[in-house]
Amino acid sequence: MIVFGNKYWTEFGYVQNNLYLCILIKKKQITMKTIANRTSKRAKPFTTPLVWLRKDKRQVDGKCPIYLRIRIWGKEVKIPTDIVIDENDWNKKLKMPKNQHYVTRIDKLKTNLANHLWTEFNTDAEITTQTVKDFLAGKKKVKPEQTPFFEYFDEFLKRKKDYVEPGTIDVYNVTYNALKELAPNLKIADINYDFICKFDAFLRKKGNIDSTRRIRHLNLKAVLLEMPSYDINIKDPYLRFKMPKSSVKKDVYLDTKELDALENLAKNIRKATMSKKDQTLLMFLFGCHTGLRIGDVFELRWSDVDMGKKLIFKKQKKTKGKVTVVMTPAVARILIKFATAKLMKANELVFKSISRQTIATHLRELAIEAKIEKDITFHTSRHTFATNLVLDGYDLTTIRILLGQKDLKSTERYLSGDEQLVENYAKQRKAKAQAKAQARLEQD
Numbered sequence: 001m002i003v004f005g006n007k008y009w010t011e012f013g014y015v016q017n018n019l020y021l022c023i024l025i026k027k028k029q030i031t032m033k034t035i036a037n038r039t040s041k042r043a044k045p046f047t048t049p050l051v052w053l054r055k056d057k058r059q060v061d062g063k064c065p066i067y068l069r070i071r072i073w074g075k076e077v078k079i080p081t082d083i084v085i086d087e088n089d090w091n092k093k094l095k096m097p098k099n100q101h102y103v104t105r106i107d108k109l110k111t112n113l114a115n116h117l118w119t120e121f122n123t124d125a126e127i128t129t130q131t132v133k134d135f136l137a138g139k140k141k142v143k144p145e146q147t148p149f150f151e152y153f154d155e156f157l158k159r160k161k162d163y164v165e166p167g168t169i170d171v172y173n174v175t176y177n178a179l180k181e182l183a184p185n186l187k188i189a190d191i192n193y194d195f196i197c198k199f200d201a202f203l204r205k206k207g208n209i210d211s212t213r214r215i216r217h218l219n220l221k222a223v224l225l226e227m228p229s230y231d232i233n234i235k236d237p238y239l240r241f242k243m244p245k246s247s248v249k250k251d252v253y254l255d256t257k258e259l260d261a262l263e264n265l266a267k268n269i270r271k272a273t274m275s276k277k278d279q280t281l282l283m284f285l286f287g288c289h290t291g292l293r294i295g296d297v298f299e300l301r302w303s304d305v306d307m308g309k310k311l312i313f314k315k316q317k318k319t320k321g322k323v324t325v326v327m328t329p330a331v332a333r334i335l336i337k338f339a340t341a342k343l344m345k346a347n348e349l350v351f352k353s354i355s356r357q358t359i360a361t362h363l364r365e366l367a368i369e370a371k372i373e374k375d376i377t378f379h380t381s382r383h384t385f386a387t388n389l390v391l392d393g394y395d396l397t398t399i400r401i402l403l404g405q406k407d408l409k410s411t412e413r414y415l416s417g418d419e420q421l422v423e424n425y426a427k428q429r430k431a432k433a434q435a436k437a438q439a440r441l442e443q444d
Helices: 019-026 032-040 100-122 129-136 149-160 166-182 193-205 210-225 256-266 276-290 294-298 329-336 341-345 356-369 379-391 396-403 408-412 419-443
Strands: 002-004 007-010 013-016 050-053 064-072 075-085 311-315 322-326
Touching: 064 100, 064 129, 075 100, 075 129, 100 129, 149 166, 149 210, 166 193, 166 210, 166 294, 166 356, 193 210, 256 276, 256 356, 256 379, 276 294, 276 329, 276 356, 276 379, 322 396, 379 396, 396 408
Parallel strands: none
Antiparallel strands: 002 007, 007 013, 050 064, 064 075, 311 322
16 A cells, blocks of 8 residues: 555555544554555555465365465465365466356355455455454454444443432333334434434323423433443434423322222222223322332332231332331222232232333323323322321321331422412411410310
């Protein structure tokens, strides 16, 4: 190869812009000294393969194998063709076997090898003797960007599990499943601005609100931004994308009338004919009566349930703390719909597996059926449990214990944003304080 300004010469002619060498220099895979040596010797990246009868490798029966010879940056590589012939069947003038069938096989190998090297050269890949060996072994060099995206996502989640909460992994898994539903054979290189817009449209069609779509996009963006650290070259597809805004809404809870409306829908549910939508309704009502988070409801096992003592003992997924739940008649009725002797002995999950996205869709439909004009999510059940305890006159310390929360401030947020609720709670506290004061006076 000879360099002329911004051109360099190969057997294929002049090529503008010496990107190949620039990339090799940048990656420190080749030095200027090496370039000087190669250019001074007028070396080419690779030569045309030549056919060679290996008499030095004559076999016991007197036949000789046919090889190809090619030079990679001046270094010779000998390539076996797996063809063995008698020396008398060799055309010395044409330097090819006399058998036309063998000639066809050799020409095909030469063409395929040359095409492979030329393709590698055009894509700025480094051409070495290993390139030829990999070709002969049937190994194709695949760029990281062409690998399946979900293989990388799986590795990403494995790394995350070491330092993030299980609940965060659950959120990433929801994004993972949504992407897989949209594009099951997604490659890393396929993720561009157009794909992001397509993903956003898919989420909208599924009924995801702005704040939920924002979480899905932030999850995907976090996965993509980590890729350059693992030598995967990908442009940030979110540079031009307008991220959905996170709408700050007051926490929603259901009042007694609304809760009764859902209870009425559940009355006709039978174990034998229970649909996923029926299960969603029962799980939501279970959360309304227990205050358990969605992750804890998903992972509730029959070993956590003591039907004799009418108690549920659950180690919380988020805080790792233990919480004791009183099994009210409403909770017992729900559990009975899922209970079988076989399941309870086998320590199986109480509720069958169902995706969070499906639950979200079902809850929107159930709200319409029950004529509830609120945007409810599964967390609404926990908020409903806590709020109804406040309305029943329980103090915040007791509510904190029943919710399994460590910090009282986390419990106080169930009062924030609702002036009537705060006023009622204050009246209840004042009435209790006056009752205690009156009781002391009477004792004195």
